[in-house]
Amino acid sequence: xxxxxxxxxxxxxxxxxxxxxxxxxxxxxxxxxxxxxxxxxxxxxxxxxxxxxxxxxxxxxxxxxxxxxxxxxxxxxxxxxxxxxxxxxxxxxxxxxxxxxxxxxxxxxxxxxxxxxxxxxxxxxxxxxxxxxxxxxxxxxxxxxxxxxxxxxxxxxxxxxxxxxxxxxxxxxxxxxxxxxxxxxxxxxxxxxxxxxxxxxxxxxxxxxxxxxxxxxxxxxxxxxxxxxxxxxxxxxxxxxxxxxx
Amino acid sequence: xxxxxxxxxxxxxxxxxxxxxxxxxxxxxxxxxxxxxxxxxxxxxxxxxxxxxxxxxxxxxxxxxxxxxxxxxxxxxxxxxxxxxxxxxxxxxxxxxxxxxxxxxxxxxxxxxxxxxxxxxxxxxxxxxxxxxxxxxxxxxxxxxxxxxxxxxxxxxxxxxxxxxxxxxxxxxxxxxxxxxxxxxxxxxxxxxxxxxxxxxxxxxxxxxxxxxxxxxxxxxxxxxxxxxxxxxxxxxxxxxxxxxx
Amino acid sequence: xxxxxxxxxxxxxxxxxxxxxxxxxxxxxxxxxxxxxxxxxxxxxxxxxxxxxxxxxxxxxxxxxxxxxxxxxxxxxxxxxxxxxxxxxxxxxxxxxxxxxxxxxxxxxxxxxxxxxxxxxxxxxxxxxxxxxxxxxxxxxxxxxxxxxxxxxxxxxxxxxxxxxxxxxxxxxxxxxxxxxxxxxxxxxxxxxxxxxxxxxxxxxxxxxxxxxxxxxxxxxxxxxxxxxxxxxxxxxxxxxxxxxx
Numbered sequence: 001x002x003x004x005x006x007x008x009x010x011x012x013x014x015x016x017x018x019x020x021x022x023x024x025x026x027x028x029x030x031x032x033x034x035x036x037x038x039x040x041x042x043x044x045x046x047x048x049x050x051x052x053x054x055x056x057x058x059x060x061x062x063x064x065x066x067x068x069x070x071x072x073x074x075x076x077x078x079x080x081x082x083x084x085x086x087x088x089x090x091x092x093x094x095x096x097x098x099x100x101x102x103x104x105x106x107x108x109x110x111x112x113x114x115x116x117x118x119x120x121x122x123x124x125x126x127x128x129x130x131x132x133x134x135x136x137x138x139x140x141x142x143x144x145x146x147x148x149x150x151x152x153x154x155x156x157x158x159x160x161x162x163x164x165x166x167x168x169x170x171x172x173x174x175x176x177x178x179x180x181x182x183x184x185x186x187x188x189x190x191x192x193x194x195x196x197x198x199x200x201x202x203x204x205x206x207x208x209x210x211x212x213x214x215x216x217x218x219x220x221x222x223x224x225x226x227x228x229x230x231x232x233x234x235x236x237x238x239x240x241x242x243x244x245x246x
Numbered sequence: 247x248x249x250x251x252x253x254x255x256x257x258x259x260x261x262x263x264x265x266x267x268x269x270x271x272x273x274x275x276x277x278x279x280x281x282x283x284x285x286x287x288x289x290x291x292x293x294x295x296x297x298x299x300x301x302x303x304x305x306x307x308x309x310x311x312x313x314x315x316x317x318x319x320x321x322x323x324x325x326x327x328x329x330x331x332x333x334x335x336x337x338x339x340x341x342x343x344x345x346x347x348x349x350x351x352x353x354x355x356x357x358x359x360x361x362x363x364x365x366x367x368x369x370x371x372x373x374x375x376x377x378x379x380x381x382x383x384x385x386x387x388x389x390x391x392x393x394x395x396x397x398x399x400x401x402x403x404x405x406x407x408x409x410x411x412x413x414x415x416x417x418x419x420x421x422x423x424x425x426x427x428x429x430x431x432x433x434x435x436x437x438x439x440x441x442x443x444x445x446x447x448x449x450x451x452x453x454x455x456x457x458x459x460x461x462x463x464x465x466x467x468x469x470x471x472x473x474x475x476x477x478x479x480x481x482x483x484x485x486x487x488x489x490x491x492x
Numbered sequence: 493x494x495x496x497x498x499x500x501x502x503x504x505x506x507x508x509x510x511x512x513x514x515x516x517x518x519x520x521x522x523x524x525x526x527x528x529x530x531x532x533x534x535x536x537x538x539x540x541x542x543x544x545x546x547x548x549x550x551x552x553x554x555x556x557x558x559x560x561x562x563x564x565x566x567x568x569x570x571x572x573x574x575x576x577x578x579x580x581x582x583x584x585x586x587x588x589x590x591x592x593x594x595x596x597x598x599x600x601x602x603x604x605x606x607x608x609x610x611x612x613x614x615x616x617x618x619x620x621x622x623x624x625x626x627x628x629x630x631x632x633x634x635x636x637x638x639x640x641x642x643x644x645x646x647x648x649x650x651x652x653x654x655x656x657x658x659x660x661x662x663x664x665x666x667x668x669x670x671x672x673x674x675x676x677x678x679x680x681x682x683x684x685x686x687x688x689x690x691x692x693x694x695x696x697x698x699x700x701x702x703x704x705x706x707x708x709x710x711x712x713x714x715x716x717x718x719x720x721x722x723x724x725x726x727x728x729x730x731x732x733x734x735x736x737x738x
């Protein structure tokens with residue numbers, strides 16, 4: 001059983017996070033709220049999202065799984081204004097999610113979740129922890145996008161750097177410790193990542209949000225930020241690329 | 247003879263109405279104003295538009311017909327601001343319409359109207375009459391657009407409904423009598439229509455306009471609304487689809 | 493040696509001017525500022541741009557040439573706000589231009605300028621001189637764009653006209669002497685030009701700018717306007733088309 005009401009804005013945030021990696025997703029609900037774990041089709045990135053029941057206006061659920069076509073949900077939510085209340089009800093018999101906004105009801109067929117895996121979040125020890133304003137990170141990524149397909153994330157005790165080196169051009173984005181929200185980096189660390197994935201992950205970061213990056217040496221990066229005014233949490237993991245010695 | 251001045255805004259409304267169904271159109275003018283009747287190439291929908299001479303700033307005409315390439319006129323009007331005065335003059339000898347806006351004159355070749363038919367508006371007895379805010383109707387259509395190619399319009403003494411049922415999903419838009427401008431529906435009626443046509447017809451509805459729908463059982467729908475601040479009238483007719491018994 | 497700081501807005505104006513004709517350009521710098529002369533690949537149009545050192549916030553240069561990929565520079569400048577200070581430094585050893593905006597550094601490979609020609613500005617005697625508001629000229633061009641590929645520029649003692657005659661339609665844009673900023677046209681002159689080129693040249697005209705056209709009879713047109721608040725000057729030359737006698 002799952003039955004909830006939420007502001008459209010909150011559901012749009014969830015959809016933005018999930019659609020950065022997958023088209024279809026299995027949401028797990030229980031009495032405490034909703035969680036989702038998904039790996040992209042190329043197995044390069046993982047998202048781990050949780051939305052507490054207090055992020056909803058009303059929330060009642062037993063433990064169940066709901067498979068959703070994210071594009072369809074996104075499309076429907078486009079019709080709703082940020083403050084509109086969206087009414088969600090799981091029709092278990094007909095395997096549908098019934099969504100009501102104002103005068104409009106959409107009955108949406110659910111996706112079969114039996115084949116969908118439950119990815120495990122790996123336990124990683126990442127030494128450097130960088131907290132940075134979301135808009136700064138986004139600005140740095142925009143500047144890098146035309147130069148190369150890869151981006152190096154670098155931290156040391158003095159600051160944080162994103163570095164993008166193409167055949168012709170280079171882009172460097174540097175923030176010294178004082179211009180970051182916070183920085184813990186006992187040593188120098190550096191890992192290389194596919195730029196497009198990293199850029200996609202930032203699409204769901206709202207303006208004004210702080211992003212926490214956990215970084216190691218040739219290790220995955222962990223990116224964390226909150227949604228729904230702090231009542232939801234997002235964690236992304238992105239696998240590193242091996243740097244050639246050239 | 248045809249010679250008139252109109253605010254660009256008024257002509258843009260006319261162009262919006264006509265372009266929803268046809269690319270080329272024959273306008274009939276006489277001393278009282280301008281009328282147009284056209285059927286779309288697939289013979290599924292008809293538009294019947296009239297614009298009284300008091301919708302114009304100046305208007306002088308003998309009875310004549312003017313064949314216009316609607317795209318060209320639309321393009322030219324894009325250059326004009328809503329309040330600009332557009333000067334129209336029919337050059338019968340050169341078979342052109344001369345249009346002046348400010349410093350710019352466009353001499354537009356007219357289309358030969360000899361082959362263009364004069365569709366008759368069928369006399370239909372449609373029991374249900376629904377008056378609804380244009381923006382409500384548009385909102386309901388937007389929600390339906392991704393679910394199916396057809397939309398059912400339904401009325402009964404209690405209210406009005408648009409229903410769209412695809413293989414996977416369903417969308418229902420319901421307005422009870424009290425949320426409509428007015429409703430006369432002695433019995434239950436329902437007809438099915440091609441969604442794209444119905445959606446196109448709404449493109450010319452200005453915000454704040456009331457739309458009147460005349461509806462029967464497996465009958466065409468008649469849609470009426472005014473343009474040019476009430477000095478022009480638009481009537482669309484759209485043929486129904488036969489519902490399969492599945 | 494070349495080392496300068498400029499407001500992003502000023503560099504964006506330069507990029508707009510140059511990109512209307514070429515993708516790659518050779519800038520000549522010396523102690524007084526920067527100049528550029530380029531001819532489009534089809535040898536139909538020439539641009540001659542100069543930007544004095546007082547258009548910059550800081551400027552230090554010996555005589556040198558810098559070959560720039562205009563698209564890359566444009567892309568990078570999109571990330572900067574109008575008032576951002578852009579720091580430019582020529583790295584002669586690595587043949588790069590290093591550009592810094594805020595926290596972001598881009599090291600841009602320069603283009604080899606050895607093969608790039610130094611076009612000479614021809615000495616033309618053009619009798620008519622028309623000064624017109626940039627937005628008027630742009631409005632006239634927009635109206636002409638769908639009618640034909642060519643545009644005739646016409647001046648006589650009474651006024652200025654742009655005339656565009658297609659197979660079907662004609663567009664005329666006329667400004668009498670009193671509606672122009674100024675007009676000197678001792679006789680009647682007329683030349684025909686490729687519309688797309690003329691239109692492109694206007695892309696870099698800021699709102700509020702006066703454009704000076706020098707016109708003759710079947711001669712190139714010279715178009716002049718200022719950039720960077722009067723601290724830079726742009727001159728375009730566009731070759732005429734021969735009018736067929738039809």
